[in-house]
Amino acid sequence: MNPNEPQKPVNENGAEPSAGLSTVPVWLIVVFGGLFYWCQLYLDGHAGGFSKEVYAPYDSPEAVMAANPQSEGDKMVTIGREVFTKTCSVCHQPNGLGKEGTAPPLVGSEWVLASSADRIVHIPLYGLTGPITVKGVQWNLTMTPLGDNLTDEQIAAALTYVRTKLGDNHGSPVNPELVKAARAEAHRGPETADELLRIPLQ
């Protein structure tokens, strides 16, 4: 250390330090406010409405919905749920479990959940009569045809809802084309279980 330089000696054993009373500079408060504002803007743009389903790069639940190709399928399910509530649930019950003497169950039914919908499309179109075994139980009732009251899309939507969303059902959706093809077969009279079994599953 240069002895000529007026060096302030280090205060090794002096009093304990105290703190001055200067106030926080105004500019720092302004910066704080500015950053806080920026953070709010940032969260508006990037927090995705604090939803658990929004992951970057989407910025809102609507954007995630819009990005999902399933949105078309979802539309079908929505229509299907409506048709089911208005028409099917009257006999098959809102929970899809059917009712003794009225209609067999749809939830867990091997007819509903078959690998393809080729057989099941015929039932709402043309109705069903005669004995049929569902989940190991024999039923012998008659279902009226609904093909004249419902469009292909409505039937496909209702079946999609029943196959994919009703109760524990996790089957595949149903294409309206399939209903159209079945309608083109120019059927006469209601289906029976035996006739249905003759239709090959794809």
Added chain:
Amino acid sequence: MSAIVSPARTASNTPTEPSQAGKADCCPVGLLYLLGAGTVWLAIALALGFLDSLKFHDPGLLADSAYWTYGRVHAACGSALLYGFGVQAALGVGLWLLCQLGRTPLAGPFVVFLGALVWNFAVTVGVIAILCGDNTGFEAFEMPAICAPMLFVSYALIGVCGMLTFHQRQEGPLYPSQWFVVGSLFWFPWIFSTASLLLLYMPVRGVLQASTDWWYAHNLRMVFLGFAGLASSFYFIPKLLGRPLHSRQLAGLAFWTLAVFGSWGGIPDGAPLPSWIASVGVAGTVLTAIPMLAIAVNFYQTACRDLNTLDSSPTLRFTYVGLLFLIIAGAQQIVGALPQVSAITSLTWFGVAQKELFDLGFFAMTVFGAIYYIVPRLLGIDSQTWCPKLAKVHFYLTGIGILISYLALLVGGIGQGILLAAPGHSFVQVMQGTLMPLRMSTLGDLMFLAGTVVFLVNFAWVVGTWCRQCCVAARKEAK
């Protein structure tokens, strides 16, 4: 190099000064043990880190030994650094500050010593267990479940003594350092118990484990180590300059904003979590600009007229440099949190550089400075017992070492990020390109390790001198 010995110091440095009486020197063993063992752990961690980085230069090194696998050594190094050194040094410095500022002796010095013994035992078990393959798999929380209760109990022993010391203070008004020490004393048990329960004993489901761990690691660094280091800076700079801290209000602003916003974050952008979690983290991290600015302004205003005294004491020198590194590390963290930047830099060496600068550049340097001041006073011997030459060597080795290592990793990380983002570079090519910066960083780490070893020698010399003096005094009394 005579700067270390200033004339004023020699005159006034007798152990039995009235202002020093009734302080921690009644029983130095607990605090001395915390500080000493902490420094030894730092050297161990650095040595493990060095061994680890050798694998980049010879990937076949020790490939036949499971114990010295890169991943295991990496985890052991991190645990030794954070728990062996970080927590112990934070407690040692913090408790001493509580005694000093409260003008009261340490409450339960033997309980503190016992706690420190258990703590060291637990960390030793943990590090060995990691090397044997019992690693929890969580970053910054790698020690196996058996260590957590031991660590918690020993921390509680020490922490309760700390709180009692704080409670018994004689001085009415609190000095900012006391807030910071109390903050760090409380913070650790909260985050540690959360992490232990939610990661080890009742593990949360799925990716929440990762988010809990990120939150924990971020809090451990930013808030716990940050508070502990700042407590020391806020004490030593005004104390050694002999002038009051510029502003108590600014210190308060820094304290509260660091507690509130520093505890948010640590979640990498693009993490597999709903985007609001990372976004809130980004917002919190950006707002840590406020504590960083408040700290910078406060210290600049306190010390700007005395910048030429920077070189006059090892304590001041280390503390100044530590603060400077804190501000740089804080700024880097803020910049790195911005999505435009993190798209390139996240998950690269960039983040490692930031953590290293924070742990070694800020925290370890600040603790070195504190130890230079605390230990002689704890032992009641002349602070000139420190060999000034070794202290200088220590300063330059660690300071230049961390700077080299940091800059190399920073440049390597940015380069890695940019090349990975650009099309047409295979991953292997990019990683080959980072080898040169990694070599530089190994060199820097080696210098830091050498500096720490020099410091340990100096430390041992001081403690040895104290032992000799005690022996002489005892012999005199016997006669």
Added chain:
Amino acid sequence: MNNGPLLFLGLFAAMACSWLSFIMEPQLQIGSLQQTNTVAVGDASAETYPLAPPGDAHQGEEVYRADGCAACHTQMVRPQELGSDISHGWGARRSVAEDYLFDQPVMVGSQRVGPDLANFGRRSDVNGILMRLYDPRSLVPGSVMPAYRFLFETRKIEGAPSPGALVLPDRFAPAPGYEVVPRPEARALAAYLLSLRQDGYLFEAPPPPQPKTNSVPGAAVKK
């Protein structure tokens, strides 16, 4: 601020704030996720996701954890907008919370010294993984990954060579008359790495917009 209890209360409030937003609220939102269905794309139908990994993958996960593989490998794919992970072929979509349901512990990692492994099982095979573990440079020249020879046993060939012995390039092959056989840990680790896949698109991470053109209502139906 000279009041100890007030200081404590303030700290507690700050802590609670952070804890509620980073621990509690995420736990309420995604703490009890269950398996879900993938988004059906094109001809594929929706499938249950994620599926529980096979048992030996669990043992391999323990090896992955013990040896600290997560120090260098992440298991998260970032969206295209936040990094180049998808262009590096590390995954077809970003990772979401659903992908980690069966991991214990969850080792997402936070640094990439090696490539991301979220979908490693889709782009590797047992033999390749074992060769990489024995010496990464035997398969990827210039790799910076350390060798994990302790997962293998080099032993003298007695009689016929073992069926599981590694087929290594000459430069890495053991001395004549010796063979390199993976230990059970290596096999388990390979099984774990093969189980790493984040298949299928999910509601939160839908497929990129291109294939949307063929998504007429019910397009996912089997013909």
